[in-house]
Amino acid sequence: MKTIRSIIGAIVAGTTIVACQLAAAQDLGPTLNKINSAGVIVVGHREASIPFSYYDGNQNVVGFSQDLCQKVIDAVKTKLGKPNLTVRLVPVNSQNRIPLLQNGTIDIECGVTTNTNARHAQVAFSDTIFLALTRLLVNKDSGIKDFGDLANKTVVTNAGTTAESIIRRMNVDRKLNMNIISTKDYGESFLTLETGRAKAFMLDDVLLSGARTTSRKPDDWIVTGTAQSKEPYAFMLRKDDPAFKTLVDGTLSKVMTSGEIDAIYAKWFQKPVPPKEINFNFAMTPQLRELYAHPDDQAAY
Known part of the structure; x- marks a missing residue:
């Protein structure tokens, strides 16, 4: 009889352990479960978004977004009890950042993505980490001071950005007859401007200031124009994963409200x-x- 009771007890105990493990896994949510199982957190970063996320002179990924992302990575390590969790960095751009998050290639995107309602159909966003304004970068001697001065001129911007949507809509609504070039990233857009293939570069003011710093003569370029939109930058997360969003938001909120920011x-x-x-x-x-x-985590529009 004791043997039967022991066997039954062992089965019950085993079942309880399995149930607890399943419950714990469910509490972690899909992203943390994936990270926990793989022993790797994969972070999407930008290559040339100075000073948010970019390569420095030694090809290390650095920037404001990366410093905040490191806080999230540390929180994930603590949550999972894995201080030696591997961190893999994957470069992303405006066109592929959402697909790479959706298909599981990256677990979080720490760059310069604007939180918009339209994107909520595909992804989720953390609390806002920065607010930017969309303006223009031009040569100081160009004579361009505002968007009305762009009539019949070539303008460059980054493909897949809110700035691209705004400038294309403006071109139609105001009949400016602009030639609009869309490039893959900030470096290519600024090179298009710097080499004279475009007269203005439209994007978020702080990113334009960052692109300016890469020039041989930064003082030749100025940020100008009436702001066309407010851009709340946030980290992109997969949809329908409240456990991971709670961890990310809690981490960022602590950094912000404590004054560490x-x-x-x-x-x-x-x-x-x-x-x-x-x-x-x-x-x-x-x-x-x-x-x-x-x-x-309010969206811009």
């Missing part, structure tokens, strides 16, 4: 940054400071 912001926007050690002198706006005090 101030030093990270100053490092990338108010001090010299690689590769050319140019200072953006990009002061934190009152809107951004308010956002850091009260984090949220």
Whole structure:
């Protein structure tokens, strides 16, 4: 009889353990389960989005977004109890960032993606990490001061961005007869501008300032034009995974509300940054400071 009871007890105990393991797995959600099983977190990054996510002179991925992403990576390691979790970095661009997240190639995108309602059908977003404005980068001697000056001129922007949608809609609505070139990334767009194939580069103001720093003569270029939209940058996550979003948002919120964000912001926007050690002198706006005090994940439009 004791043997039968022992066997039954062992079966019950085993069943309980399995049930607990399944419950724990369900609590982690699909992204953390994937990371836990593989022993790897795969991070999507940008190659030339200075100062958010880009390669420095030694081909290391650095930037404001990367510093905040590292906080998330550390939180994942703690959550899973895996301090030696492998981190794999995968470069992404405006066109492939959403498909690579959806198909599981990357687990999180830490770059410069704007949180929009239209994208919510495909992905989820973390709390906002930065607010930018869409404007123009032009040569200081171009005579271009605002969007109305672009009539019959060639304008370059990044494919798959909100800026591209805005400039193409403006071209039709205002009958500006612009020739619009869409490129794969910031480096290619600025090269198009710098070599004279375009007269203006439209994108988010802080990214335009970043592109300017890569020029041989940064002082030849100015950011100008009436802001056409407000762009809340956020980390992209897979849809329908509240457990992972809770971890990411909680991590970012702690960094922001504790004031730790101030030093990270100053490092990338108010001090010299690689590769050319140019200072953006990009002061934190009152809107951004308010956002850091009260984090949220509201879409731009």
